[in-house]
């Protein structure tokens with residue numbers, strides 16, 4: 001999930017969700033319980049924080065401060081989704097892609113050390129009480145933003161279909177998490193295998209779900225997949241929520257560096273960190 005502000009086509013179709021309770025972030029020195037390399041350039045961090053594991057709502061994120069000892073020049077913290085909450089042992093997980101200077105430096109942090117984490121932050125996904133079928137769609141590291149809503153859905157006995165997309169088999173994220181959560185309907189597609197093409201995936205999902213469409217669709221990590229979700233939602237009468245990303249300096253709504261650039265008649269466009277990162281995807285009529 002690298003790259004600048006969210007793709008324009010999608011930002012012009014977003015609307016803020018009705019505001020949930022404002023997050024009350026904490027600044028927590030979190031002990032590193034585990035830090036392991038997954039496939040590709042992906043790493044999993046398990047961090048101890050009773051407050052963050054308990055307070056984080058689905059789709060929220062934290063700001064990770066890269067310790068000065070490992071990267072003196074990584075001044076700004078990095079936004080990362082809370083991938084899993086494990087309240088039973090007061091911990092939460094982040095899965096990140098070591099791409100740039102800050103995240104590459106993060107790989108040097110060892111269990112027993114601590115990381116300064118600010119969170120939980122942002123407006124997350126809203127799972128409607130009326131929903132009994134949910135489709136979640138994630139591409140690459142974007143899968144990390146949707147796994148906490150799967151946790152909630154499973155707890156509320158919502159039937160979940162999960163689509164995991166990536167460049168390669170090795171770069172697929174989230175398969176083990178879906179299995180652990182008991183989600184048996186998982187569709188994995190990769191560029192490598194030639195299965196991730198949007199038209200092909202659309203046909204597959206129509207075949208799978210036309211008879212029992214989801215009321216809600218939640219998507220992260222790809223402009224093309226967000227558009228596909230919009231098209232499927234129009235066919236099925238579903239609603240779509242999309243988690244967006246942007247470079248963030250504060251994550252707290254102060255610096256306005258993450259303005260989404262969405263066309264608006266009401267002054268500044270929504271801030272990805274404070275009004276999002278999760279927004280409703282509109283089609284011009286549906287909100």
Ligand SMILES: Cc1cc2nc3c(=O)[nH]c(=O)nc-3n(C[C@H](O)[C@H](O)[C@H](O)COP(=O)(O)OP(=O)(O)OC[C@H]3O[C@@H](n4cnc5c(N)ncnc54)[C@H](O)[C@@H]3O)c2cc1C
Pocket residue numbers: 001002003061076077078079080081082094095096097098099100101102103104141144145244245246247248249257277
């Ligand atoms: C809500 C959210 C959730 C995310 N979740 C995850 C996740 O779970 N896993 C994951 O791997 N990634 C996630 N990302 C993406 C991740 O934050 C970036 O990939 C990461 O910040 C890149 O840092 P880096 O050190 O690898 O790259 P670098 O290129 O070294 O650093 C990126 C840094 O560039 C600077 N920067 C560059 N341009 C700008 C600009 N226009 N404005 C402000 N600062 C700028 C900032 O310091 C920024 O933090 C998420 C992003 C968001 C917004």
Ligand code: FES
Pocket residue numbers: 247248249250251252253254255256257258259271272273274
């Ligand atoms: S990152 Fe500072 S306002 Fe959003």
